[in-house]
Amino acid sequence: MAERDDESPALLAIRELRVEFETDAGSVPAVRGVNFDIRAGETVALVGESGCGKSVTALAVMRLMTGRVTGGSIHFEGQDLARLTEPEMRRVRGAQIGMIFQEPMTSLNPVFKIGRQIAEVLVLHQGLTAAAARTQTLDLLQRVGIPSPEQRAEQYPHELSGGMKQRVMIAIAIACKPKLLIADEPTTALDVTIQAQIMALLRSLKDELNMAVLLITHDLGVVAHFAERVDVMYAGKIVEHGSVRDIFKRPAHPYTRALLGALPAVRDPLAPAQRLEAIPGRVPSPAMLPPGCAFCARCKYAFEPCQPEQPPLLPVAGSHVAACWLHDPARNPSGRGVVGP
């Protein structure tokens, strides 16, 4: 894959995004100052454990969550989505930013034929007539690899398999040729063979339509095959950012290393099995985060500055950055832990 010019203007630029949820116990930060960019046509993966704030970040871009954006900006093609009025935002959703969800089983309306659900978006955003929308619908179904689209368009969601439903969801999401597709765990609910098909389909559609994709997942295998750049999220913050190669070959943050260590390596199947390394402890509750690095308590490299002070994103090499004091030569002069284990 060709190296991209880091200077090209971002399609989506998120700066210092903060999202808080109001609870009975006060307001709880779910996203705490996230920054990232997606350039036109590229795929950026946002990875992290459940509850780290990755889905909330995606929903914040669409302005679809119950939480409140308390700070920062979401610039998409030069306009700040956080400041748009609701009707303006509706013209962005579906038309310029498409979204696919984790659960294809429940993301389609059970009482309408799928053809009608695809056509609805086309009529709404592109002002097509019913007949034109119908032709487009069949074309879209064909494009997402659904055979005999004429019959399928007349079916109800319950008559389709999970993989097919996800294909229909993709057809709906790309119907208006969005510039950005947000895929929130698009394959989590599907079995492995279907996962591979869906990811291959997404990749080919992305190239065909020159869409940017924000891939939200906890599946590092999918990330390795599909993404160009990766942001690793932990407890509402981005802890490491780099190209796929950086993240997988030279993980700089102890959390990223631990995640990769928890992944079974595909080796000779007859080789003696190795124990996978689990990450000790749990993700801290967003209601009571430690003052310093949120990963500190679970980190085997933790040293003095980790507990009291939050590390900023420190450069590792080129555009590869990690929020870890190990990479601050002033605090870690010995260079301990800088190179992976």
Place this chain on the structure above:
Amino acid sequence: MTSPLTLPEAERLAPTETPFRQVWRAFRKDRLAMTGLYVLLVLLVLAVLGKVLTEWWVVFDPAMVRLPDKLRPPMSVPSAALMRDQIPPWGVYPFGTDELGRNVFARMLQGSSVSLSVGFVAVSISLLIGVTLGGIAGFYGPRKWGPFSVDALIMRFTDVVLCFPTFFLILTVVALLPPSIYNIMAVIGLTSWMGTARFVRAEFLSLRERDFVTAAQALGLPEWRIIFRHMVPNALSPVLVSASIDVAYAILTESALSFLGFGVRPPFATWGNILADGRTFIFDAPWLFAIPGTAILLVVLAFNLVGEGLRDAMNPKLRKRAS
């Protein structure tokens, strides 16, 4: 074109069944409900005929007084003293005559159109209010309007209306308004939407959290469209069930009002006022109360049977077991 990304077509696609057909297939197996449906269909035909034949093209004149033929039992033949144009069609009184010699069959025909139209119009009004208020309360629930949430405002208002003794409220309103059939429809409709509002709200609270609603929002659909085009059809089955039972309730209420003399004005026949007139002659002319009474019983029973049949047919769990 078959790219490697295209799914293989494993089997021939089974023909699609619309949700309506699925429900109908299950409903058809329910004999009681089907009986109810047949009764209603016959009644619908009678109501239409009644409207046409007693008001527009007067074959059966419900208001014609034949003093020589007072209180004739059903199936009796008119007396020779009548003028030619006073003789009822078929030369017989199928349901007898009342104390003024009016043809009860003609009066029942006229009454059937009144009863059914009151039932349907009143329930339409109550559905319109109930679904709209319940939908808004369920969808916009947590949103604030002043110091209160939208949900609290609407549902507490519903509770307040629910606290009124409905029938006496109707009596009061009807006593104040001119006694017209439209006022009765409106009053019954305006006092019977609370149940609908409550369960539409409950249904919406659960629907709102469903993924397809979020997905519809992510497509930039306007909220009214999400509420009325995407959520209401999903909340429809309990609404239909209760609507069919509400129609029965509305018909009963109208009959009761007419019976008490607050309903439709007397020369105009309704089942309720035929019954009310008949009660004076309960021993001399039992058909005068038995016929409208049986008609009311049948309609109410039929609507209830259809309602219960619908409820079973729309419940996928019961449906699977039945088929």
